Amino acid sequence: MNLHQLRVFYEVASARSFTAAAAKLHLTQPAASWQVKRLEEVCGVRLLDRAGKRVSLTEEGKVLVDFAGRLLRLARETDEALADLRGLPMGTLRIDATYIVGDYYLPGLLEALHRQHPGLAFQIGIGNSSQVIENTLAQQNDIGICAHDPVHPKLEARRILTDLLVAVVGPTHPFARRRSMALRELAGQPLILREQGSSPRRTIDDILKRHGIAPRVVVESASTPIIKRFAANGVGIAILSQQVVAKELQDGLLRLLPFKDAEVEYHFYLIRHRDRWASRAVQAFVEMAQAFQQEARLPRSLRSRRPPTGLTPAST
Incomplete structure (x- = not known):
């Protein structure tokens, strides 16, 4: 058993498709199938049920896919930690954000961050606040941005916008x-x-x-x-x-x-799972998000028409 086999199996299980997983991993479909077959031989159990082009997890596969996900996350965090020792923010930053943030705020922030740190790549998921919080709790991202403070013991949150x-x-x-x-x-x-x-x-x-x-x-x-x-x-x-x-x-x-x-x-909050490694890439994102906070506010010509005082609703 090796990480490459686990990665192929994990992607096939996530996509429920050898074709989609192979495309994501830049493999041919036969190569992806062979890697999963070798993993099944090593484990001595059947991990996937094949039905035409679709696949589903066996009970043994459901157990292994959870461990595979955790091992792959640890491997990625290890790579990030080693990159941090070299002092360079690099790797893939996985971000989940709400629709407003994803459509109107995140693109400019990430463009600026990429110019500053060209070794970074980004994987972006868009959903509502509940989905962002759920993915962050499941450690499926490095950073989440949602429209209310989740107030959860496993999450740390800071207001960024x-x-x-x-x-x-x-x-x-x-x-x-x-x-x-x-x-x-x-x-x-x-x-x-x-x-x-x-x-x-x-x-x-x-x-x-x-x-x-x-x-x-x-x-x-x-x-x-x-x-x-x-x-x-x-x-x-x-x-x-x-x-x-x-x-x-x-x-x-x-x-x-x-x-x-x-x-x-x-208010929008940047949230992170407390158990995840805070890499230099994450730190660079947080710093850039704080710098962008003022840029994201209403243009001066419109701000001048706002009333000087008023009430602020309770956090949602």
């Missing part, structure tokens, strides 16, 4: 010419919001509840482009992250309506 939820309308909306609005004026207005359970939705629901406002939601969606399109077409008032509407505001497709009496903030 504060975002604003802002109200926007299309140019034809009755409120389009207004310079601001009170939060209470949302009562009775058709609202376009993120889906139930999302961190932005939990934040705005909490704020509305505190002000005794029952939201009249006419559209809710997990798709930010859909929400922006409905708002641009005058269907209602959308409440979204300032990051995702910055371009539409600059292009005149949407109009900003700052709240007179509230500044609706929510």
